[in-house]
Amino acid sequence: MKANIVNPKEDLQTIREIMERSSKFVSLSGLSGIFAGVCALIGAAVAWFFIFGGDNISIDDFLQNPAGFHNMHIGYNLAMDGLLVLGFAILGTVYFSFRKARVSGRKLWTNLTLRLLIHVMIPLISGGIIIVVLLFRGIYDLIPSFMLIFYGLSLVNAGKFTFGEIHHLGLTEIVLGLIASIFTAYSLLFWTIGFGLVHILYGMLVYFRHEG
Amino acid sequence: MKNPIFDLQKVFESRIRLGIMSALSVNERLDFNALKELLELTDGNLASHLKALEQQEIIIVSKQFIGRKPSTTYMATLYGKDLFRQHLEALERLINNH
Numbered sequence: 504m505k506a507n508i509v510n511p512k513e514d515l516q517t518i519r520e521i522m523e524r525s526s527k528f529v530s531l532s533g534l535s536g537i538f539a540g541v542c543a544l545i546g547a548a549v550a551w552f553f554i555f556g557g558d559n560i561s562i563d564d565f566l567q568n569p570a571g572f573h574n575m576h577i578g579y580n581l582a583m584d585g586l587l588v589l590g591f592a593i594l595g596t597v598y599f600s601f602r603k604a605r606v607s608g609r610k611l612w613t614n615l616t617l618r619l620l621i622h623v624m625i626p627l628i629s630g631g632i633i634i635v636v637l638l639f640r641g642i643y644d645l646i647p648s649f650m651l652i653f654y655g656l657s658l659v660n661a662g663k664f665t666f667g668e669i670h671h672l673g674l675t676e677i678v679l680g681l682i683a684s685i686f687t688a689y690s691l692l693f694w695t696i697g698f699g700l701v702h703i704l705y706g707m708l709v710y711f712r713h714e715g
Numbered sequence: 716m717k718n719p720i721f722d723l724q725k726v727f728e729s730r731i732r733l734g735i736m737s738a739l740s741v742n743e744r745l746d747f748n749a750l751k752e753l754l755e756l757t758d759g760n761l762a763s764h765l766k767a768l769e770q771q772e773i774i775i776v777s778k779q780f781i782g783r784k785p786s787t788t789y790m791a792t793l794y795g796k797d798l799f800r801q802h803l804e805a806l807e808r809l810i811n812n813h
Contacts, residue, residue: 511806514733518803521737525745525753614742614749 528619528665530611532599533714536672536706539592543698546588550691554580563688566644578638585650588698603714619664626656644687647694651680654698666713672705722805724798726771731756731764736799739774739791746788765789773798 554577555562565577604611630653637646655676662670676697683693727733734754738745745753751761768774773795778787791799 511809514730515803515806515810517730518733518737521734521753522741525738525749526741610752613752614745 526615526664528615529713530600530604530607530609531596531665531669531709532603533706533708533710533712535592535596535599536702536709538595538599538706540699540702540704540706542588542591542595543702544695544700546584547691547695547699549584550581554584562691566687566690578643581643582638615664619661622660622664623657626653626660629653630656644690645684647690648680648684648687651676651683651694651697653680655680666709668705668709668712672701675701675705722801723809724802724805726768726773727799727802729764731760732768735761735764735768735774735789736791736795739789740796740799744777744788744790746786750789768795 555565560577601611630649633653634646634649637643637649655673655678658669658673658676660673662673679693679697679701683690683697686693727736731754735750738750738753747761747765750756750765751758754761765774765776769776772792774789774791776787776789778785780786
């Protein structure tokens with residue numbers, strides 16, 4: 504960093520840049536979004552073809568009367584499927600952020616990263632708890648909707664600390680979640696759109712805008 | 716008409732001090748190492764500018780221990796924030812007048 508010489512234009516540019524750099528997490532990679540989207544599509548395909556398809560079970564029947572399927576472990580298989588998708592998506596995000604930070608010579612773990620994570624975790628953990636409650640009460644048809652809504656709220660929170668696209672991604676997920684709560688028969692479809700397609704689209708957007 | 720450079724603050728003439736104030740106006744508090752990495756400065760250089768800002772009550776310093784490690788954090792004072800805002804407005808006026 505150079506010192507001195509009054510040059511108002513450069514001064515203001517420096518100020519803006521330092522404000523950005525010290526308050527925005529820029530190591531988030533669009534590739535994380537694309538990867539998470541692909542994981543979600545695979546997870547949805549597993550649910551569709553193996554968990555439901557294998558036994559020829561109609562999703563609608565299951566959502567309407569989950570108690571009748573208890574002996575078939577469908578709820579358990581779906582939860583495992585979802586957790587695996589979540590696990591791989593998180594691993595991918597950590598990996599791609601780490602890579603982006605290393606390439607640009609930044610530290611990944613800073614005060615800002617911690618603050619971002621805390622703000623992401625508040626709605627995410629609240630949502631996680633509600634979903635466990637719904638699971639135990641056998642109210643399965645609202646689960647995909649709640650996942651989308653609480654995840655969307657997390658992203659809206661995260662948007663304050665990183666690229667503006669994340670804010671809009673969050674809003675998109677919330678809207679999809681609200682629609683899914685009305686048309687519960689299609690909730691797996693909305694889940695697939697929200698966590699799969701929308702992730703891939705926004706991932707590409709972030710990638711081409713900030714990494715291209 | 717008011718002279719546009721009237722509000723330029725002598726204390727912010729240095730780019731480094733501008734950098735410190737920029738960071739402290741969007742972060743409530745920052746520690747020494749965070750500032751150092753952000754502004755890419757050496758310890759001595761950063762410390763001398765922080766000292767100058769502290770002496771003029773533009774920032775306040777608080778020292779505490781996190782476990783056994785001492786940690787020094789910096790915050791902008793209300794007076795400091797006000798002065799910084801005036802300086803920014805003066806810079807903007809300068810640009811608009813040219």
